[in-house]
Amino acid sequence: MSGNGWTPGACAIAGLGTTDFSRNSGRSDLSLATQAVLAALADAGLEASAVDGVVRCDMDLVRHTDLAEALGIRQLSYWGECGPGGVAPCAMVGQAVGAILSGQASTVVVFRSLNGRSGRRYGGASAAQSQQLVGGNVSYDEFFLPHGLLTPGQMFALMARRHMIEYGSTPEQLGSIAVACRERALANPAAQMYGRPLTMADYLDARMIASPLRLFDFCLETDGAAAVVVTSTERARDCRNGAVRIHAVAQASVPGTQPGMMFPALMRDSITSLSSRAVAELLWSRAGLGPADVDVAQLYDCFTITLLLQLEDYGFAKRGEGGAFAADGGIGLDGQLPCNTSGGHLSEGYIHGMNHIVEGVRQIRGTSTGQVRGAEVSLVTAAPPPASSALILTADR
Amino acid sequence: MSTAQRLIPVTQDPDTGGFFAAAAEGQVALRYCTDCGALLHLPRAYCYQCGGWNSGYRSVSPRAFVYSWTVVEHQIHPAYPVPYTVALVELADEPTARLVGFLPGRPHLYAGQELRAWFERLDDGTTLVQWRPAGAEGDQA
Numbered sequence: 001m002s003g004n005g006w007t008p009g010a011c012a013i014a015g016l017g018t019t020d021f022s023r024n025s026g027r028s029d030l031s032l033a034t035q036a037v038l039a040a041l042a043d044a045g046l047e048a049s050a051v052d053g054v055v056r057c058d059m060d061l062v063r064h065t066d067l068a069e070a071l072g073i074r075q076l077s078y079w080g081e082c083g084p085g086g087v088a089p090c091a092m093v094g095q096a097v098g099a100i101l102s103g104q105a106s107t108v109v110v111f112r113s114l115n116g117r118s119g120r121r122y123g124g125a126s127a128a129q130s131q132q133l134v135g136g137n138v139s140y141d142e143f144f145l146p147h148g149l150l151t152p153g154q155m156f157a158l159m160a161r162r163h164m165i166e167y168g169s170t171p172e173q174l175g176s177i178a179v180a181c182r183e184r185a186l187a188n189p190a191a192q193m194y195g196r197p198l199t200m201a202d203y204l205d206a207r208m209i210a211s212p213l214r215l216f217d218f219c220l221e222t223d224g225a226a227a228v229v230v231t232s233t234e235r236a237r238d239c240r241n242g243a244v245r246i247h248a249v250a251q252a253s254v255p256g257t258q259p260g261m262m263f264p265a266l267m268r269d270s271i272t273s274l275s276s277r278a279v280a281e282l283l284w285s286r287a288g289l290g291p292a293d294v295d296v297a298q299l300y301d302c303f304t305i306t307l308l309l310q311l312e313d314y315g316f317a318k319r320g321e322g323g324a325f326a327a328d329g330g331i332g333l334d335g336q337l338p339c340n341t342s343g344g345h346l347s348e349g350y351i352h353g354m355n356h357i358v359e360g361v362r363q364i365r366g367t368s369t370g371q372v373r374g375a376e377v378s379l380v381t382a383a384p385p386p387a388s389s390a391l392i393l394t395a396d397r
Numbered sequence: 398m399s400t401a402q403r404l405i406p407v408t409q410d411p412d413t414g415g416f417f418a419a420a421a422e423g424q425v426a427l428r429y430c431t432d433c434g435a436l437l438h439l440p441r442a443y444c445y446q447c448g449g450w451n452s453g454y455r456s457v458s459p460r461a462f463v464y465s466w467t468v469v470e471h472q473i474h475p476a477y478p479v480p481y482t483v484a485l486v487e488l489a490d491e492p493t494a495r496l497v498g499f500l501p502g503r504p505h506l507y508a509g510q511e512l513r514a515w516f517e518r519l520d521d522g523t524t525l526v527q528w529r530p531a532g533a534e535g536d537q538a
Contacts, residue, residue: 125473136407140439143413146404146525147499148469148477157467158485165465165508209471264439266485267495271465 003250006286011097012236012243012396014107015044015229016358021192021349024118025223029061033113034070036225044229045240046107048073051229053105055092057112057352058083061120067111078105082251084261085122086300086383088112089353090391094249096230106231112354113225121221122350125150140260152302153218155263155385157210160305163272164212166320169308171212173323175203177304178216178346180331185343188369192220193347217304219345226354228361233396244364247377247394248287252278253387265385274384276313284315287392291315294392295375296363297337298356300383301344310381311337314390333370341370353382360393401475405523413440415454420524425514426454427494438494457494459514461486461528464495466506486512486528498528506530 017039019025019032027035041048048071054064056079064079080095082088089112096108116122125145135142149155163169182198185191198216206215229239236243254275258264265271284290291314299314301307308322316337317325325331331339342348342359349355360380362368376397381390408417419426428440432449443450466484469477482500487493489511498512512528519525 132402132405133407134404136410136413138412140413142406142408142410142417143439144497146406146519147483147497147527148474148481149483149497150473150477154467154469154483158465158483161467162465162485207470208468211468211470213467259439259441266497267439269493271485 003282004285006248008247008287009233009245009394011100011230011246012233013228013246013361013393014231014236014239014243015040015046015241016227016361017041017043018190018226018355018358019224021190021222021224021351023223025115029113029115029119030066030070032115032223032225033062033067033111033227036113036227037067037071037109037111040109040227040229043241046229050107051109052076053078053096053099053108055080055082055095055108055110057081057085057088057092059085059352060113062113067109078108084386086302086353087386087388088382089357089389090249090380090382091251091389093228093230093246093357093391094251094389097246097249100230100232106235108230109227110230111225111227112352114352115223116350117221117223119223123151123153123218123221138259140264144263149263152262153213154210155266156303156305157213158266159271159309160212163305163308166272169323171204172200173327174212174217174304174308175200176327177301177307177331178203180326181301181340181344181346184333184341184370185347188342188348191343191348192222193343213303213305216346219302219350220347222349222351224349224351226351226358228357237396241365243396244361245394245396247392248283249389249391250279250283250286251387251389252282254278257386260386262385272309273313273319274309275386275388276310276381276384276390279381279388279390280314283390283392289377289392293377294337294379295377296341296372297339297379298341298344298360298381299339300353300356300381301340301346302350302383304346306384307339309384314379314381333372338370338372341368341372356380364393364395403476403519404474405519405521406525408523412442416440417523419454419456420516420526423516424456425459425488425526426456427491428452429455436491436494438491457488457490460489461496461512461514462489463506463508463510463512468503482506484512484528496526498526500529504530
């Protein structure tokens with residue numbers, strides 16, 4: 001396997017910050033990014049002048065130079081970009097680590113900012129809203145959009161149906177994921193679904209969006225931003241809240257990955273095991289750890305089925321048994337693998353994977369509203385198609 | 398369909414255009430490497446199996462089997478009124494090659510069900526390969 005020259009824990013997360021999460025922020029994407037980064041710097045006890053690197057997501061409207069200018073950063077010595085979209089966050093942290101270990105930067109801000117509800121909504125049809133001619137230019141959309149396959153939710157619906165065909169998974173199993181995430185959000189005042197309980201009956205009674213996926217299988221389009229500060233572990237130890245070690249980070253694709261950003265993943269040999277299985281193999285190898293060592297996980301949950309598939313790809317459940325694992329309480333706070341402890345994308349908010357990293361750090365610090373007692377190994381994953389990324393955070397003791 | 402304008406595929410892309418040219422002639426055609434015979438799907442020019450740059454489209458059987466499907470109940474685009482169904486199919490001749498098709502309403506589908514291709518001509522003359530249960534009414538070319 002390639003990419004094994006990895007030194008665990010050389011870098012750390014020294015600061016975290018978020019904005020409020022809402023349906024209408026009333027602020028620009030740039031203001032949201034600035035606010036989240038200022039919060040992360042304050043959390044670390046650092047001034048903006050300490051920042052010399054920025055890593056952004058390719059779908060962010062805010063460029064590295066926009067952020068640097070907004071913060072009054074005198075000079076950047078490094079910037080980077082990862083994607084597409086939700087694939088990025090853990091890989092963004094990996095890129096920050098690369099910049100630091102290669103001496104190109106010492107303090108790198110990693111951020112994601114979006115008016116995902118009041119501005120550009122990712123739940124709608126991508127190019128299809130504004131143009132009639134679709135596809136070409138390595139998008140491969142010409143094979144999908146004209147047939148009415150328009151959204152990520154519809155693509156994951158095809159994956160969910162296939163999982164039901166292959167393994168007999170049930171709507172109730174998907175529902176158990178929605179309900180578990182909602183239970184975590186009920187303890188998190190920052191969550192969009194705080195104060196709004198969800199029962200299995202509510203889940204099953206909700207309207208079908210794209211069968212077999214119902215309303216609460218979908219995450220929450222959200223306005224907001226989240227950011228972390230990455231630096232060497234040695235430097236992070238001197239920061240206000242200390243270091244949360246980046247024990248391992250990995251990004252990986254699978255053979256036969258297919259071109260295009262999203263829909264062509266449906267053309268792969270399997271649509272019930274995703275690129276996350278390749279990430280898992282590399283991540284466990286770099287970390288010298290396995291699924292049994294993980295205390296808490298934030299699994300990318302644009303949809304319930306996405307979380308279910310990753311339970312299998314990361315080896316927490318056998319293939320075909322992810323649904324049963326969740327339905328039997330495996331992802332609950334007292335379960336074998338407490339998941340998405342802030343409520344996740346399904347019930348806290350969809351900051352495109354970045355709020356999962358923030359929550360993963362909180363678990364190691366012991367400051368989560370859904371705290372897993374004594375958590376020392378915290379897994380965070382990013383979106384699976386077309387390729388994916390993940391990281392493991394550990395306590396600095 | 399509704400009166401709103403359907404989404405039209407780009408048919409002149411150098412990698413994928415041959416698929417739509419074949420569809421316009423009532424054929425389901427896939428791109429193959431002419432040096433080693435490898436299937437190049439989704440279509441692209443270079444064959445990494447043999448290093449060849451020579452490829453072309455070859456017609457395959459217009460039969461396929463249901464691999465997965467979703468019934469879309471939440472309206473996204475005015476030209477695609479709900480309910481409708483998107484089927485993901487695997488081709489009878491090339492089980493590793495999949496395509497998607499549009500079916501109006503909520504047709505009864507099941508995994509492995511045989512579908513047949515039909516060729517839908519859009520207003521601008523572009524032809525889409527669509528799929529429906531074998532023996533369904535209104536076969537046309």
